[in-house]
Amino acid sequence: MPQLTDKAVPDQAAPAPAGTWMTPEAYGASRAALWTGAVVLVTDTDGRVLVQSVDYRTDRLLPGGAVDAGEAPSAAAAREVREELGVDGRYPHGLAVDWLPRDTPGFAPEMGFPGEILYVYDGGTWTPERIDAVRLPDQEITGIDFAEPADLPALMDAGDARRVLSALRARIAGGGPALLEAGRPTSPTALDRLEVLRTRRTPERGTWHPGAVPDRLPVRERSGWLFAPDGRVLLLVARATGAAHLPPPPPGAAVLGYRAVEDDGTGGGARLRAVARIAALPPAADPAYARLLATPEQVRELSDWGPAGAAELAAVHRARAGLRLPAAVRTPPAELPDGAVRW
Template identity: 40%
Template sequence: MKFPGELLHVFDGGVWDEDQIAAIRPAPGEIEAVEFVEPADLPALMAPGDARRALSALRARISGAGPAFLEDGLPIAPSVLDSRRPAHGPSPSPLPFPPRPRPRGPHGPPVVGVAFAPDGRVLVLLDPERGAACLPGGTPVPADHADPETTLIREAREETAAELAGTRYLGYLSDPHEPCARVRYAAALTNLGPVPVDPSTGRTYVRILATPEQTLLFFDWGPSAAEQLQAVHQARVLLGIPKAAHQPVTELADSTSW
C-alpha cells in the first residue's frame, strides 16, 4: 500500500423484517453467525476502531446531517451528538395506546413530557456523564397535589429552565424497573432560561432539539413506537405547531424565547 491506512464504509441497512433476517446465510468458513445487539453493547463486542465507526455512523443517521467523514472512527466535523456521545440502549417498555387505568406512586405517577419548539422539533436532554437521553419530567412531590401537569411544568423548569404551555395528555408507559407507569404529556415550549443544575440529580443536562422521528431513535419504544409517534403528532396539531422539517439535531446552550 502506498498510503497509510485503508478506506472503510458503514452503511445503513434499513429495518429488516423477520423474513429478511431468516434469509441471512453466513458465508461458510468466513462467518459463523449473525447477531443483532444494542448499539450501547458494541464497544464490548467489537474492535475499538470498528465500534467507533459504527457508533459514529449511528449518530450521523440520527442527526440527519448526511454522510459523516471519519478519521480513525471519529468525525472530522463533529456534530453535537458526537461531542456529547449519547448512549443508545434500552428504555422503559411501552404500553399500547389508548391509555388504560394506570398505577400511581404515593404522590401520583411519574410524568414525561414531549415539549415542542415552534418549528415542530422536540426538546431532548442528554446526561453529560453517561450520554443517556431523556425527555423532561420526573417524580411528583407533595406540593404538586397529585396533579401530573403541575409535576411536568415544575420538573421541566427545574431540570432544564424550560417554560411550557398548552399541555395535552398522550397516554402512559409502563416502567419495568418500578411498580408504576409514566404518564406522557405534550406541550409547547415558550421559553428556555440559562442551563440550570437539576436540583434532584446535581446534573447539568445538555439540551438539544430533534424532530419527533429523530427522537424515537434515542429510545427503544418497542412495537407501539408508531402509535406513540402518531399520538405525538396529533398533539402537535392540536397545539398549532407545524411539522418539523428534516434537519440536523442542534444544541440549545443559550437562553431562548419564542
C-alpha cells in the same frame, strides 16, 4: 498540484519546464496507495446493530469487506452482504467515509498495510421477516447478533466500534455522510460531542395507552413532549453518560398517554407522557444536562421503546397537528445555550 506532461520524457531540444513539472511516472509514484473497503450498517426495529461472528478473529464485524479492483464501493457493499448473509439489496446511501492511517492497530506487519479508505453504507432497518431470510455461507460467517449500540466497544475492535457509533449518529442526525479519521468525525455534531449511545438505553417496553392514567396505577415517572415552534421537541442529554431522555413536563401540559410499567415487585405503574407547546425556556437548571432540539423521530431512535414506540410516535404527531405546528424536517439536533431561550 504538480503539472503533468503528455510526454514520458521531455524533448531534449526543448528547455525543461519550469516550476513543479513532473513526468507521469514520477507523479504516479508520488501518489499514496490505500486499500478500499465497504461495510453496511443494519439495525433492527429496536435500534440494535447487526454484527457478525467470523471464523478468523474473535471480535465482531459489520457485513462488508474489500472493494475489488475496478469495483464501485456501493457495488462491493451489496456483493458482500449477498455473499455473507444471503440477502440481496442495494445500499446507495452513505453514512460515513473513514480514513485509517497506516499505523492502525490490528494489521500484521507482513500485510504491508498502507492505510485504508472505508465506506459505511446505510443498510436500513430490517424487519423480523428480512432477518429470517438471512442465510449464512458454509464458512467465514459463523453467526449474527443484534447488539445494543453501547455494547459495541466490548464486542468490536476499538476503531471499528468508533466508526460504527459515528455512522449511527450520522444516520440519526440526518445531516449527510460523516467524514471520519480513525473513526472520529472531523466535524462533530452535538450527538458526537455528547457521545450519545455510549451507555445502554433504558428500556421502556411497556404498552402504549392514550389518555389519562387510571387511578389504580401509580405514576412512576413523568416526561413531556415539549414542542418548539418549528415542530422539534426538547431533549435532555446527560453530559456524563450521553443518555438521552425527554424532560419533565411543565405545569399545565396536557396528558398525552402513558406506558404501562411491568410489575417489578413494587406493583407496577405507569410512565406518564404529556405534551405542550413552548415559546421560551428559562436558563438551564442543571448544567449536567445538555438541552437539544430534535425531531420526534430522532428522540425515538435514541430510545429503546420497543414495538409500542410507533404507537406513541403516532400519538405525538396527532398532538403536534392539534397544536397547529409543522412537522419538523430532520436536521442534526441543535444544542441550546444554557441561558434563557425565546422563540
